[in-house]
Amino acid sequence: MKTIRMRILMSYGLLIASTVLIIEILLCLGVRHYYYAQLEAMLEQQANVAAGIFANYLYDGSLRQRSTELIYNIPFISSQIQVLDEKGKVVEDSAGLTLGRNEKSPDAVEALAGQPGRYTGPAEYTNDRIMAISRPILAGASVRGAVRVISSLAPTEQTLFRIYLLFIGTGAALLAAVLAASILLSRTITAPLAEVTAAAETMARGQLSVRARKRYEDEVGRLADTLNHMAEEISRHDRLKNEFISSISHELRTPLTSIKGWAITLQTDPLDEENETHEGLHIIETETDRLSGLVEELLDFSRLSAHRVSLSRAPFLLGRLLSNVVRLMAPRAGRLGILLELEMDEDTGNVEMVADQGRLRQVLINLLDNALKFTDRGGVITIGAHCKGEGVCMSVHDTGRGIAPEELLHVTEKFYKGVDAGVKGGSGLGLAISEELVRLHGGRLEIESILQAGTTVNVYLPLKEEGA
Ligand SMILES: Nc1ncnc2c1ncn2[C@@H]1O[C@H](COP(=O)(O)OP(=O)(O)OP(=O)(O)O)[C@@H](O)[C@H]1O
Numbered sequence: 001m002k003t004i005r006m007r008i009l010m011s012y013g014l015l016i017a018s019t020v021l022i023i024e025i026l027l028c029l030g031v032r033h034y035y036y037a038q039l040e041a042m043l044e045q046q047a048n049v050a051a052g053i054f055a056n057y058l059y060d061g062s063l064r065q066r067s068t069e070l071i072y073n074i075p076f077i078s079s080q081i082q083v084l085d086e087k088g089k090v091v092e093d094s095a096g097l098t099l100g101r102n103e104k105s106p107d108a109v110e111a112l113a114g115q116p117g118r119y120t121g122p123a124e125y126t127n128d129r130i131m132a133i134s135r136p137i138l139a140g141a142s143v144r145g146a147v148r149v150i151s152s153l154a155p156t157e158q159t160l161f162r163i164y165l166l167f168i169g170t171g172a173a174l175l176a177a178v179l180a181a182s183i184l185l186s187r188t189i190t191a192p193l194a195e196v197t198a199a200a201e202t203m204a205r206g207q208l209s210v211r212a213r214k215r216y217e218d219e220v221g222r223l224a225d226t227l228n229h230m231a232e233e234i235s236r237h238d239r240l241k242n243e244f245i246s247s248i249s250h251e252l253r254t255p256l257t258s259i260k261g262w263a264i265t266l267q268t269d270p271l272d273e274e275n276e277t278h279e280g281l282h283i284i285e286t287e288t289d290r291l292s293g294l295v296e297e298l299l300d301f302s303r304l305s306a307h308r309v310s311l312s313r314a315p316f317l318l319g320r321l322l323s324n325v326v327r328l329m330a331p332r333a334g335r336l337g338i339l340l341e342l343e344m345d346e347d348t349g350n351v352e353m354v355a356d357q358g359r360l361r362q363v364l365i366n367l368l369d370n371a372l373k374f375t376d377r378g379g380v381i382t383i384g385a386h387c388k389g390e391g392v393c394m395s396v397h398d399t400g401r402g403i404a405p406e407e408l409l410h411v412t413e414k415f416y417k418g419v420d421a422g423v424k425g426g427s428g429l430g431l432a433i434s435e436e437l438v439r440l441h442g443g444r445l446e447i448e449s450i451l452q453a454g455t456t457v458n459v460y461l462p463l464k465e466e467g468a
């Protein structure tokens with residue numbers, strides 16, 4: 001695997017190394033050129049002066065005679081100096097090395113031809129490389145010989161070598177510093193990443209209690225946050241799922257126990273007493289109804305929470321919906337001795353809604369079912385609607401036993417049932433489903449209640465929903 005760290009190191013390393021290399025080469029070439037140019041300028045100056053002096057003194061005597069005398073009297077010439085006659089023979093040499101030789105170096109040849117000459121390269125008589133500058137000695141227009149000023153390049157090259165070493169050392173130190181910095185940088189990136197990865201792997205193995213450590217407020221830090229959030233959500237869903245399963249099991253067990261109990265009783269002495277048999281069968285029937293109702297609600301609820309319920313919206317009159325529901329529930333209210341009233345002005349009744357009428361009916365029936373369940377004989381239930389802002393508010397009010405404030409927060413949770421609600425045979429899904437259905441319509445469900453005085457459930461629905 002080509003790690004991020006390697007990639008950072010490679011790219012930084014290559015970039016810096018090539019930059020340093022190019023700069024070093026340019027610097028070395030520059031310095032070398034500078035030193036050579038300095039030396040050349042100095043030698044040229046000396047050669048010019050010497051050639052001038054020789055030319056001036058030549059009118060009275062031969063080159064050979066005058067040269068010895070002159071060569072040691074040119075005070076400022078520090079380099080080796082040769083005097084050549086017109087044939088190129090060395091007639092004088094301040095170093096005494098080449099006396100009598102025929103000088104064939106290119107600079108000498110040039111000078112004897114009347115042109116200034118310059119040569120850099122190995123000398124025949126030493127191992128060093130030299131720089132030689134030659135100037136013709138002129139008497140009028142004729143060349144009488146040449147002056148050659150020679151310097152060994154060894155000291156210059158030694159100096160240059162030391163400078164090169166300095167450059168290379170500095171370059172290497174720079175490169176090492178940059179590499180060290182990029183190693184540190186890549187660590188600050190890869191170490192947190194490795195930690196987050198390790199945490200993610202642990203989470204993947206099912207240990208959702210681990211948390212990724214957040215080192216910096218950067219992209220990796222955000223990744224850690226997201227991962228932790230994900231783990232929390234998964235744990236929460238896990239918990240919910242378990243609670244859900246245990247509540248369902250509980251809900252299923254109660255009716256099943258009583259069905260089984262009666263089945264056993266009826267089996268052992270079926271013909272014992274007519275009345276008892278009848279009661280047993282009746283209980284089995286109601287418990288079975290309750291079970292199938294529960295399964296129905298559960299299916300509905302699971303579809304709702306998986307967002308698999310799509311509303312089939314169609315236009316209808318608000319008044320129609322409400323009077324329909326009242327007509328449906330009136331017989332039961334009558335049986336229980338509870339007064340069921342519809343309260344709605346004509347304008348509201350004529351409001352045309354575009355919504356899923358069947359689902360809203362389900363909501364209202366749920367609310368009325370609760371009101372009927374938790375209101376005593378002689379109570380009053382009012383169902384009504386009025387326009388409110390951009391929408392409508394439908395409400396179901398009862399004069400029943402009310403909900404305690406601490407319970408109020410929980411009544412819309414799934415499977416939540418009040419203490420004595422179990423006796424009334426509910427599963428605790430009614431309000432949860434209703435709230436979800438209202439939410440799907442883009443509205444909200446609010447419950448107000450005073451203990452022992454009554455409960456009002458308000459359902460706000462927008463008339464024009466965005467995107468609908
Ligand atoms: N109108 C009301 N008056 C008093 N308490 C209520 C009223 N409506 C709801 N509650 C309380 O809220 C709880 C939850 O109501 P919900 O409708 O969700 O469940 P349920 O009626 O018990 O069962 P289900 O509706 O599934 O048959 C009820 O058990 C009850 O304690």
Ligand SMILES: [Mg+2]
Nearest residue numbers: 370426430431
């Ligand atoms: Mg209910």
